[in-house]
Amino acid sequence: MREMTKGMNVGLAALSEDAGAVIAGLGWSSASGDGDADVSVLLLDADGKVRDEEDFYFYNHPSATDGSVQLLGKTPTANGSEDRISLDLTATPDAIERIVLAASRYGGSGFGDLDDLRFTLADRTGETLLGFSVQDAEAMRAVIFGELYRRDGGWKFRAVGQGYASGLAGLATDFGIDVDDDGETEQDGALTEGLTERLTEGLAESLTGSAVESPAGGRAALPEAAALPAKLLTVPAQAPARAGESVPPTPQRPRTARKKVTLPALARKSLAENDSWRPARLFPVGTLKSDHERETRATSVLLAVMAQVPEFGRRLTAGFGAPAGRMETFTEVPLRHGDAPRRPDGLIRVERAGKLWTALVETKTNGNALRQTQVQDYVDIAARRGYEAVITLSNDVALEGSPLVEVRIDGRRKHKVALWHLSWAEVTHQAQMLIRHEGVGNAAHAWLLQELLLYLQHDNSGCHGFQNMGPAWVPVRNAIDNETLCEGDPRAVEVVESWERLIRQVCLRLGGELGQKVLPVQKARRGSDPHSRRAALADQLCRDGVLHAEVKIQDTPGVLALGADLRTGKLRTSIEIPAPEVGYPLSWVKRLVRQLADAPADVHVETMVDGPAGGPRGTLERLRPEPADLLPRPPAAITGFRLSLFKGMGSTRGNAESGFIRSVDEAVDRFHATVVVALEHKAR
Structure with missing residues (x-):
C-alpha cells in the first residue's frame, strides 16, 4: 500500500493491473462513538463543474444508472466506521474529467469532533492500493478527501484534504450546484428545485395511488404501494430531521417520472375464507427435507432474483468489485479440477463493455460450516481460469481480521482472486432496505424481492443468519x-x-x-x-x-x-x-x-x-x-x-x-x- 500526503498524486495503473473498478473508503472515529458524517461524490466535466444535479451523489441519490458510482453504506471498523463507494471507472462517461470524493457534517457540527480521518482506495479484489490521512480539518464542516482525474488515457488519484467551513453548501456551490440561500440556517441548505423534484420521485402520484410501468411496458395500478419512503422526499441537509433542529419546508412539485415501488405499509385484506387457505408462493419451502436440498434451493432462488432485479444484484456485488452491467447467474456449474470436476453451488457473471467479471459461489445453510478444502479448491479453480472472486455464503458473520476460512494464495500466480463472505442476514437486510424503504424500479421487481424475503424468513429455509454462540x-x-x-x-x-x-x-x-x-x-x-x-x-x-x-x-x-x-x-x-x-x-x-x-x-x-x-x-x-x-x-x-x-x-x-x-x-x-x-x- 502506498501512503499519500496532501498534494501527492499517483497513477492507478502503477498500483494495480486492474484499476478499472475501485472501492473508495472514507473513515473516521470519535471518542464517544457517536460522531458521523455523510459522504458525497461529484462528477465534474472539463470546466470543473457538474453537468447537472444527476452528477451529485449522496445518501438520497446513492447510485448512477450506468453503474459508475454506487454508495455502499457504512461498515464498522476497529476505531469507528467507514463509508465505502464503488467506482466503475470504465463506465464513467467520457465527458467526466474528475471525480471528487468528499464528506460533510450536519447540524452545525465540524470535523473537529471526529478523529482519524482516513481515505483508502482498493482494487476490485479488495487489496488496498493507497491510503491518505487528512489533517487540520477541525474547523471544517465539509472536507474533500481526494479526487480521481483523467490523465493521458488513464486515471490518477490526488490526495486533496481541502476543507470548507461553509459545509456542504460551500462545497456544492464551488462545483456548480446552486444553493437556496433562503434555506440556509444551521444546516447546509437545500439544493436546487430541480434536484428536489428529482428526489421527490412522483410525490403527487404516490399520494393518489399511482400506476407504474409493468415489465411488459403497460401500466400496473398500485393503490396500496402509495407511500414513498421519507428519504426519497428530501435532500441531505433536511432529511431526516435531527434532534433539536427545525426543518424549513422544502418546495415539492409533482413529477411524472417513473416512481419507486415499495411494499405497502399495511397488508392487503386476504380473499381467503379462513386461515387454512395458504397463498401460492413463487419459492415453496415447506417440502425441503435435507440440508443439501436447502442449500441448492437457496442458492438458485437468490441468484435468480439477483439476475432479474438489477438494483438488488448490483447492491450485493458492488462491494466485491463487480462492475455494473448485464448479470447472468448459474447453479451447479461443473469445472474441472485435477482428475474430477468440482461443482460450486453457483456462478455469477457480469458483462460490461465486452469484459467479463466472474465469481464462484459456495453456499451453506442452517448451522453448516464452510469447509476449508472446498473453498481452497474453488480459489484454485478461479485463479487458473482467470475468475475474479470466490464468494462464500452462510449463516455465519465474518469479522474484521478473522476470516471464516483460511486459504492459501499462490504468490507465483499473476492473477489474483478475492475471497469474500456474505451472510444470509445481510442478504435479508439488503432486500428489506430496497422493498420497504428505498424502492425498486417496478412492481414485478418488488414482488420478486417480497417472495425472496418470505422464503428466507421461513422456518424451513435454513437461511436465518447467525444462530449459534459456539462450543465455548x-x-x-x-x-x-x-x-x-x-x-x-x-x-x-x-x-x-x-x-x-x-x-x-x-x-x-x-x-x-x-x-x-x-x-x-x-x-x-x-x-x-x-x-x-x-x-x-x-x-x-x-x-x-x-x-x-x-x-x-x-x-x-x-x-x-x-x-x-x-x-x-x-x-x-x-x-x-x-x-x-x-x-x-x-x-x-x-x-x-x-x-x-x-x-x-x-x-x-x-x-x-x-x-x-x-x-x-x-x-x-x-x-x-x-x-x-x-x-x-x-x-x-x-x-x-x-x-x-x-x-x-x-x-x-x-x-x-x-x-x-x-x-x-x-x-x-x-x-x-x-x-x-x-x-x-x-x-x-
Whole structure:
C-alpha cells in the first residue's frame, strides 16, 4: 500500500493491473462513538463543474444508472466506521474529467469532533492500493478527501484534504450546484428545485395511488404501494430531521417520472375464507427435507432474483468489485479440477463493455460450516481460469481480521482472486432496505424481492443468519458462574467473537426493519488491531462476567447499550440522554415521565449527576405518581438520565425459545419499541 500526503498524486495503473473498478473508503472515529458524517461524490466535466444535479451523489441519490458510482453504506471498523463507494471507472462517461470524493457534517457540527480521518482506495479484489490521512480539518464542516482525474488515457488519484467551513453548501456551490440561500440556517441548505423534484420521485402520484410501468411496458395500478419512503422526499441537509433542529419546508412539485415501488405499509385484506387457505408462493419451502436440498434451493432462488432485479444484484456485488452491467447467474456449474470436476453451488457473471467479471459461489445453510478444502479448491479453480472472486455464503458473520476460512494464495500466480463472505442476514437486510424503504424500479421487481424475503424468513429455509454462540459458550458461562475462568483463556475470546457477530446481526436486522443506519460502536485505541481489541474484551469478561456492546441508531438521541451479565443471567438494555440545556430540573423529570407514558412500568430511570455518588433511581411504576423523586438530594447538577430495561437471559447457545440469541433479539426489540421510539418522537 502506498501512503499519500496532501498534494501527492499517483497513477492507478502503477498500483494495480486492474484499476478499472475501485472501492473508495472514507473513515473516521470519535471518542464517544457517536460522531458521523455523510459522504458525497461529484462528477465534474472539463470546466470543473457538474453537468447537472444527476452528477451529485449522496445518501438520497446513492447510485448512477450506468453503474459508475454506487454508495455502499457504512461498515464498522476497529476505531469507528467507514463509508465505502464503488467506482466503475470504465463506465464513467467520457465527458467526466474528475471525480471528487468528499464528506460533510450536519447540524452545525465540524470535523473537529471526529478523529482519524482516513481515505483508502482498493482494487476490485479488495487489496488496498493507497491510503491518505487528512489533517487540520477541525474547523471544517465539509472536507474533500481526494479526487480521481483523467490523465493521458488513464486515471490518477490526488490526495486533496481541502476543507470548507461553509459545509456542504460551500462545497456544492464551488462545483456548480446552486444553493437556496433562503434555506440556509444551521444546516447546509437545500439544493436546487430541480434536484428536489428529482428526489421527490412522483410525490403527487404516490399520494393518489399511482400506476407504474409493468415489465411488459403497460401500466400496473398500485393503490396500496402509495407511500414513498421519507428519504426519497428530501435532500441531505433536511432529511431526516435531527434532534433539536427545525426543518424549513422544502418546495415539492409533482413529477411524472417513473416512481419507486415499495411494499405497502399495511397488508392487503386476504380473499381467503379462513386461515387454512395458504397463498401460492413463487419459492415453496415447506417440502425441503435435507440440508443439501436447502442449500441448492437457496442458492438458485437468490441468484435468480439477483439476475432479474438489477438494483438488488448490483447492491450485493458492488462491494466485491463487480462492475455494473448485464448479470447472468448459474447453479451447479461443473469445472474441472485435477482428475474430477468440482461443482460450486453457483456462478455469477457480469458483462460490461465486452469484459467479463466472474465469481464462484459456495453456499451453506442452517448451522453448516464452510469447509476449508472446498473453498481452497474453488480459489484454485478461479485463479487458473482467470475468475475474479470466490464468494462464500452462510449463516455465519465474518469479522474484521478473522476470516471464516483460511486459504492459501499462490504468490507465483499473476492473477489474483478475492475471497469474500456474505451472510444470509445481510442478504435479508439488503432486500428489506430496497422493498420497504428505498424502492425498486417496478412492481414485478418488488414482488420478486417480497417472495425472496418470505422464503428466507421461513422456518424451513435454513437461511436465518447467525444462530449459534459456539462450543465455548456453555463452558465459559459455567466457568464464570463458579469463578474459575482466568484471563487469557482462548475460550473467552471465542465467546467475544460470537458476541460481536451477534451484535452485527442485530444491527442488520434492526436497520432493515427501520430503514435506518444501525451500526455497532467499537471503541479502541488508535492503531489497535481487532485481535488485541477482542483479547482485551475477553479479559474484561473474565474479570466482571459481562459482555458489553453499544449500538448507534441513525437519528436516535444517545447510544443503545446492551449488557449480558453471565453471573446473574440478566440482559440490560439502556440508553443515556443528556439533560436539557434550558428549564428547571423538576420540569425535566416531569416531562421525561410524561414522555414515557406508554413505556413498561418496569423501565428503570436513573438520574446522572456530577461527582462520584450516583443519583436517585427507580422504576416508572414508582416514579409516575412522584416524578420529583428523581431529583437528587441534596441538590446536585444533573447531567442526564439513564433508561434501562432488564430481561432474563437465555441459557442455551442456539436460537431456540430458550436460547441466548433469541433473548438478545427480544430484549433489543422491546427496548427500542417501548423506550427509544418514545424518545425519538420527543426529538421530532
